[in-house]
Amino acid sequence: MxxxxxxxxxxxxxxxxxxxxxxxxxxxxxxxxxxxxxxxTVRSLAMLAEGLRAQVEIRFLPRPANGARADQVHEGHQGHQGHDGDEGAGEDDGARQGTVLARGR
Incomplete structure (x- = not known):
């Protein structure tokens, strides 16, 4: 980060x-x-994003079947491009993935 x-x-x-x-x-x-x-905290990340004129994204991703730790999942996650060019879940696994965006005002 x-x-x-x-x-x-x-x-x-x-x-x-x-x-x-x-x-x-x-x-x-x-x-x-x-x-x-x-x-x-999520609030302090949002404040930091505001100060940087950026946005922060927090994602919950399913663990792979091999049981890798969460930090290994994040580092190794390559995702795929959706319809709008954003990396993320496809229609099939969208219900298993949540994303929180914190944007400046």
Whole structure:
């Protein structure tokens, strides 16, 4: 996640201090988030997305039959393209997959 955030900051020409200012938090808090030392809630992820002028997506995917751990499922999931070009479930497995989007205002 930190690499994605750093990439978004670089694309927008923002520093950690700029992001902290947008979020109304300290630069130390931004460093804590980027270091993976913060337990983030859905609300804080949405706030972070707002500050980055981005959106965050949280997905629930079924585990593969081989019983791989959740982090292995996420890293190895390749998904497939739907009708609109978004990666995600097809019509057959849509009932087993849930997605939550948090967007800025």
């Amino acid at each position: 930190a690499a994605v955030i750093e990439g978004l900051l670089a694309e927008q020409g923002l520093s950690h201090a700029d992001l902290a200012n947008r979020l109304g938090v300290t630069s130390a808090r931004v460093r804590q988030i980027l270091a993976g030392e913060a337990d983030l």
